[in-house]
Amino acid sequence: MKIGLRTIKTALSAALSMILASALGLLNPASAGIISVLSVTPTKKTSLLTGIYRLFSLALATAVAFICFQILGFTPWGFGVYLLLFIPVAVALKLSDGIVVSSVLVTHYLIEKQMSWELIGNEFMLMIIGVGMALLLNMYMPDVEKRLKEDQEIIEAVFRKILQDMAFYLNETKKERSLFDRCNQLKSLIKEGQDWAKNHAENQLLSKDNYYLDYFTMRKMQSVILKDMLKLLEKVKVEAEQVKSIKELLAYTSLTFAEDNDGRQILDQIAGVYETYREKPLPKTREEFENRAQLFQFLQLFQSFIEIKEEFVKEHLRQGQEEG
Template structure:
């Protein structure tokens, strides 16, 4: 049996919430512990937002409960009417996450047969203590930046390998299937990296830096272009004198593929290859024409592949990492 960090933080925050609520002489101190259990989330920002929304939800619930219990009395019918009004109101104001917790606290108004400032203050103190300790526990989060940097290195190595293989397997039909599988593995790894990047961003309470999210999104878009390039390569047979230019382009890209490469030099090389093909003799057969058209399409997709990184680099230079 494995006990995770979130489980430990949940247990500690619930215990401390109950102890503190009891030491203040609040009614139903166990409720503070339950609130804390429900408020420990995976990231700092979600924990903070959950706490704020639940306080707002309790305020809304208290207003509606006051109207219902004052008019209909402290009974089950009044509580049912309260639910009929509160649930749609909470959904409308996007406070649905606090429906259950707030309604449990409202039942304490019902049990106490009281809606004085004393009992209302009691419920708000319970909520504040519960969400407060949950947030306090979530202030500590393992640093995921090291993992993100390691994932970047793995992803770039996977890109380099696929690009080298594409150059190596040019005009060797049948081997693309293995590259398609590698592309799928690459995309799955990028998706995992995106999830970690989102968690990393949500754990920055002050900073709004989304560099890693943008980085993994950029690589995911590039992986889509890479798969499109493979589909085209699978459909054409490049003329031997033309294969050299494409192979050199792919190999150079693989050699220089890195986080800090803005892609401008590769874009220049792509333009040079375009110029070489413009000066070649026109195709003489239908097959040559179709292959030349596919080759042009391949260069267009490859250019798009590099432009994705160039645009990302430009955005980072303008906004800062």
Template sequence: MKIGLRTVKTVIAASLAMFLAQFLNLLYAPAAGIIAVLSVGNTKKATLLTAFYRVVSLIIATIIAFFCFNLLGFNPFSFGVYLLIFIPVSVYFKLDDGIVVNSVLVTHYLTENSFAWQIITNEFLLMSLGVGLALIANLYMPDIAKTLKEEQMIIEVMFKKLLGQLASGLNTPIAAKKAQQTCGQLTAYLHESQIKAKRHQQNRWFQEDLTFASYFTMRRGQVLILRDMINLLDQIEVEEEYVADMRYLLQTTAKTFGYNNDGRELLQLIEAISRNYEKSPLPKNRFEFENRARLFQFLQLFTSFIETKVEFSNRLEE
């Protein structure tokens, strides 16, 4: 059984919150530990937002409970009325994450039959200790920049493999199936990398690092284009002379594929191939026309694939 870093931080935050609550002689001290458990998030920003929203939610819960309990008495019926008002208000203001924890704190008013300032202060101190220790626990987050760079390299190797399979798959339906498998693996890997990049971004307080998130988003867009190209592979049946240029283009892209390749030279190569196709003899029949049209569509999709990288490179330069 593996114990993760978040588990360790949650244990420390909860234990310290309960210890400090007891040290300060607060009522219902264990509640501070429970709040800490519920407040340790996956990222620094997520924990900060959780802390802020729960404090705001507690203010709203206390105001609603004050009127409900003082008007209807400190009893289960008034607590039900409180929930009837508090839950819709929380949902409306998108504070539903604090419904459970703050309703538990509100029961302390019910148990004490009082809204004395000491009791109100007690509840806000419990909340402050819980979310405060969770924030402190999350000040340390491992830097995954190195991991993301390694995943960039893996993704580029997978792209090279896929482009090579596309080149082999032209006029070869069996090879196209291998490309479909690789495309599925690449899509799944990119999805996981995007999640990590977003987590990396949200763990930076002041200066956001959008480089990794933008990179994986760009590659995700490219793999979706390649998926459409793969779907065309088994529909293209033309003479070898017409696919030779396209195969050369794919092989060249595979060899030069990488983060630092801005794609501009490949766009020039695409333009040269397009001119060659324009000079080709016209199709002799409907079958040949439809297959040439699919090949042209294949080339247009690949142009979009390269243009996606060019746009990304332009944004980096800006």
């Protein structure tokens, strides 16, 4: 049986919350532990937001409960009407995450049959201790940047292999169908990387670091275009001389495909290939025209594939300059 880090933090924060609440002489100290259990989330940011929203939720719950208990008394009917009013208002104010926790604390007013300032302060202290301890324990998060860099390297290696095989199989009679399977594998790898990148971004409380999220989004867009290129690859059937320059372009891209390559040099080469095709004689038959059109479309997709990376590099250079 494996005990994860989050489980350890949950158990520790609950125990410490109850100990602290007891040491301060608060009523119902176990509630602080339960609140803490419900407030340990996967990231620092979600823990902080959860804590803030629950405090607002408790303030709203206390106000609604005060009105209901004053009119109907500290009775089950009073609590029922409180729920009828509190739940829809909390949902409308996007405080639904705190409905259960706040309502549990409101039952303490019901049990004590009073809503003195001292008791209200007791409930707020239980909430503050519970969410505060969860946030404190959540301040420790394992560094996933190493994992993100490893994911980048794996994804780029798969991209390189697909581009290399595309160069080899372009205009060949035998097409490599496994390239489509590799594209699906690429999609899964990118999705996994995006999930890790999201956690990494949400654990940066004092800085906004979306580089890895943007990186994997960029690679996802490229993977979609890559699959469209593969679909055209199956249809391209022209003379070997006509696809020579594109083969060379794909081969060169597979060798230079990397995180720090801005794609500018490849785009210059694409412009050269366009010029080469403009100088070729016009197609003489309908079949030649259709094949040339498919080849031209393939080249356009490839240009978009590289432009996505170029735009990503420009955007992050611009952000770096603004921060500097």
